[in-house]
Amino acid sequence: MIWLTYRQFRVSALVLLGGIVAVMAVLAVTGPQVADLSRSAGQGFLDAFGADRAKTTIFYASTALLYVLPAVVGIFWGAPMVSRELEAGTSRLVWTQSITRTRWLATKLGVAGAGAAALGSFALVLTWWCGPMDDAVGKGYASNGLYGQPRLWPSQFGARGTVPIAMAVLALVIGVALGLVIRRAVPAMAATLVLVVAVQVVMPMFVQSHLLPRKHLIAKITQDNLAEVRAVGDVAPGATDVVIAQLGISAGRPDAWIVSNRTLDPSGKVMDKYPAWVTDCAPPPGAVTPPEQVQGCFTRLADEGYRQRVEYFPASRFWPLQLAETGVLLAMAGLVTGFCFWRIRRDLT
Amino acid sequence: MSAVLAATGLGKKYGRTWALSDCSLDVPAGRVVGLVGPNGAGKSTFINLAVGMLTPSAGDIEVLGARPTGRDAQRSKVGFVGQDTPTYAGLSVADHLRLGASLNPQWDGALAEQRIAGLGLDPTKRAGRLSGGQRAQLALTLGIAKRPELLLLDEPVASLDPLARREFLQDLMEAVADQELSVVLSSHLVSDVQRACDYLVVLVDSRVQVAGDIDHLLATHHRLTGPRRDAASLPGDQQVISASHTDRQSTYLVRTERPILDPAWEVSSLTLEDLVLAYMRGAPSVTERPPMEVLR
Numbered sequence: 001m002i003w004l005t006y007r008q009f010r011v012s013a014l015v016l017l018g019g020i021v022a023v024m025a026v027l028a029v030t031g032p033q034v035a036d037l038s039r040s041a042g043q044g045f046l047d048a049f050g051a052d053r054a055k056t057t058i059f060y061a062s063t064a065l066l067y068v069l070p071a072v073v074g075i076f077w078g079a080p081m082v083s084r085e086l087e088a089g090t091s092r093l094v095w096t097q098s099i100t101r102t103r104w105l106a107t108k109l110g111v112a113g114a115g116a117a118a119l120g121s122f123a124l125v126l127t128w129w130c131g132p133m134d135d136a137v138g139k140g141y142a143s144n145g146l147y148g149q150p151r152l153w154p155s156q157f158g159a160r161g162t163v164p165i166a167m168a169v170l171a172l173v174i175g176v177a178l179g180l181v182i183r184r185a186v187p188a189m190a191a192t193l194v195l196v197v198a199v200q201v202v203m204p205m206f207v208q209s210h211l212l213p214r215k216h217l218i219a220k221i222t223q224d225n226l227a228e229v230r231a232v233g234d235v236a237p238g239a240t241d242v243v244i245a246q247l248g249i250s251a252g253r254p255d256a257w258i259v260s261n262r263t264l265d266p267s268g269k270v271m272d273k274y275p276a277w278v279t280d281c282a283p284p285p286g287a288v289t290p291p292e293q294v295q296g297c298f299t300r301l302a303d304e305g306y307r308q309r310v311e312y313f314p315a316s317r318f319w320p321l322q323l324a325e326t327g328v329l330l331a332m333a334g335l336v337t338g339f340c341f342w343r344i345r346r347d348l349t
Numbered sequence: 350m351s352a353v354l355a356a357t358g359l360g361k362k363y364g365r366t367w368a369l370s371d372c373s374l375d376v377p378a379g380r381v382v383g384l385v386g387p388n389g390a391g392k393s394t395f396i397n398l399a400v401g402m403l404t405p406s407a408g409d410i411e412v413l414g415a416r417p418t419g420r421d422a423q424r425s426k427v428g429f430v431g432q433d434t435p436t437y438a439g440l441s442v443a444d445h446l447r448l449g450a451s452l453n454p455q456w457d458g459a460l461a462e463q464r465i466a467g468l469g470l471d472p473t474k475r476a477g478r479l480s481g482g483q484r485a486q487l488a489l490t491l492g493i494a495k496r497p498e499l500l501l502l503d504e505p506v507a508s509l510d511p512l513a514r515r516e517f518l519q520d521l522m523e524a525v526a527d528q529e530l531s532v533v534l535s536s537h538l539v540s541d542v543q544r545a546c547d548y549l550v551v552l553v554d555s556r557v558q559v560a561g562d563i564d565h566l567l568a569t570h571h572r573l574t575g576p577r578r579d580a581a582s583l584p585g586d587q588q589v590i591s592a593s594h595t596d597r598q599s600t601y602l603v604r605t606e607r608p609i610l611d612p613a614w615e616v617s618s619l620t621l622e623d624l625v626l627a628y629m630r631g632a633p634s635v636t637e638r639p640p641m642e643v644l645r
Contacts (some may be wrong), residue, residue, distance in 0.1 A: 001451060001452060004451060007447075007448075065453060088437075090430070093488065094429075094448075094452070096400050096431070097495070098453040098455075098495065347403050
C-alpha cells in the first residue's frame with residue numbers, strides 16, 4: 001500500500017519537495033551571510049539588509065511560499081486523493097483488493113501527512129534564517145520592511161516556527177474531506193482553496209491573540225513612553241482643530257506584540273473621546289507648542305488619573321504561542337481526519 | 350449445495366428510491382453464474398453489495414459465510430472486476446501487477462505475469478493507452494491473480510466490441526476451469542451468459558424470476574403450440590411462464606419436470622434467449638391447478 005501511495009504521489013511529491021529543498025538550500029547558503037551582515041552593520045543592519053535586493057527577495061519569497069504552501073498541499077494532494085479515484089472509477093479497483101478502505105485511507109493520509117509536515121518544516125529554516133533580523137527588531141533598530149516587524153505579529157507569525165507545519169497538515173485533510181463530500185476533483189479543489197484561505201485569515205485575525213493569557217500593563221502616559229498618536233482633523237502645520245483619537249504607549253521590548261493599547265479615564269473606563277487639551281501632549285508636526293505646555297499636558301493626564309492599559313505578548317511568548325496555535329490546528333486536523341475515516345466507510349459511488 | 354452468496358430480504362435505498370428491495374437469492378458454489386436482467390433491475394447494486402462497496406439498507410447478505418464489509422482476511426477471498434473494468438490510466442501494466450501484489454496477501458505473481466505474457470501485453474505500457482479489451486483483460490488478471498474463492502464481475506464486457514467480448518469471456522472460462530473458482534457475472538446480454546455461464550439467475554425489479562442450472566432450465570422449459578385452449582386446462586405440474594393466443598391457436602411457454610404427454614401439442618425447445626425474455630416480460634402467474642389425470 002505504501003508503494004502504491006508513493007507511486008501515485010511520486011510526481012507531485014517530487015516537484016513540491018524538490019522545490020522546497022532547493023529553497024532550503026538557498027537559505028542554508030545565505031543564512032550565514034545574513035548573520036555576517038548583522039555583525040558588520042550593527043545598528044544599521046536592517047537598513048543594510050533592506051538594501052540587499054537578493055536577500056530581501058529571498059525573505060519575501062520564502063514568507064509568501066509558506067503562506068501559499070498549505071493551499072497547494074490541500075488542493076493538489078488532499079482534494080484529489082479520494083475524488084479522483086471516484087471520478088475515474090478506480091475506487092472500484094483499489095477498494096476491492098484485500099485491504100479495507102480504512103487501511104487504504106490511513107496509509108494515504110500517513111504518507112501525504114508526513115510529506116505535508118516536511119514541506120511545512122521549511123518554516124523552521126526560515127525562522128533560523130531570520131534570527132538576526134528578529135534580534136535587531138528586539139533591540140529596537142527600526143526599518144520599514146516586513147523583515148523589520150516583530151515575528152509575533154500576525155503578518156510574520158503564520159510563516160514561522162511550527163504553525164506552517166500544522167497548517168499544511170490541516171489543509172491536506174480539509175482537501176481530503178472535501179473530496180469525500182463533493183466527490184469531484186475540480187470542485188473539491190476550488191472548495192479547498194476557499195476553506196484553507198478562510199482558516200489562514202481567521203487564525204491570525206481572530207484566534208492568535210486569544211490562545212494564551214496576555215500580559216497586562218497599566219502605566220502613566222509620559223513623554224518617553226508615548227509611542228503612537230492617532231489624530232483626527234487637519235494636520236496641516238499650525239492647525240488648531242486637531243482632536244486626538246487614540247494614544248498608545250510602548251510596552252515591553254520593541255519586539256513585543258501589543259494587542260490592545262487603550263487609555264482609561266479616571267474612573268477606569270476605556271475612553272472613546274479625549275479632552276481637547278490632550279492635543280497639547282502630541283502637537284501636530286510643525287506646530288509651535290512650548291515644551292513646558294507639552295510637559296504640562298502629560299503631568300495633567302497623570303494628575304487627573306488617566307492611565308494607559310496595554311495588553312501584549314512579550315517576545316518570550318513566541319514559542320508558547322506557536323505551540324498553542326500548532327496544537328489548535330492539529331486538533332482541528334484530527335477532527336477532520338476523524339470525519340474522513342467515518343465517511344469513507346460509508347457508501348461512495 | 351453450499352451457497353457462496355446468500356441474500357435474504359436484501360435492499361438498498363438511494364435517497365427515497367430503492368435500487369434493490371427485498372431480494373433473496375442463493376448462489377451455489379463452484380458454478381459460473383450469469384446474473385441477467387433488464388437495466389435497472391438491481392444487478393449492479395446487488396454485486397456492489399456483495400463486494401462490500403455498498404452497505405445494505407435492509408436485509409442481509411453473506412459472502413462465503415461472512416459479511417462482505419468485513420476484515421482483510423475475508424476480502425482476500427473475493428475478487429471483483431468492476432463495471433467498465435477500471436484501471437489507473439497513469440500506471441503501467443507492470444505497476445498494476447505490483448499494485449495487486451502489494452494489496453493482496455495471496456497474490457499469485459507467476460500467474461499474473463503468465464497471463465500478461467499470454468495476452469501479449471507490453472508490461473511497460475500505460476493502462477491508459479491500452480485498448481478497451483486489453484484493459485478489461487488487465488482488470489480480470491488483477492481479479493484472478495488475487496486467488497479468490499469467488500470472483501464477481503459487474504457487466505465487465507458491456508463496453509467492449511463483439512470480438513473483445515468473446516475473447517474476454519473465453520479467457521474467463523479458461524481461468525475458471527484452471528482454478529475452480531465460483532463466479533458471478535452480471536450482464537444484460539443473454540449471449541454473454543450463454544457463452545460463459547452454466548447457471549442462470551434472472552433478476553427483474555429486485556426479484557429473482559428464475560434461478561437454476563442452464564442445461565436443466567433448457568430441458569424443463571418447452572414451447573407448446575396447438576389448438577386454442579385455456580391455461581386452466583393445462584396440467585398442474587406445468588407452470589405457465591407466458592401465453593399468447595390467436596383466434597384458433599394457443600402458444601404456451603411452460604416449465605415442467607415431467608414429459609409433455611398431450612398429443613394435441615406441438616412441443617418445441619427454447620433457446621436461452623427465449624427463456625430469459627419470457628421471464629423478463631413479467632412475473633409468471635402461478636395458479637394452482639389439478640395435476641393431469643393419466644387415463645388408461
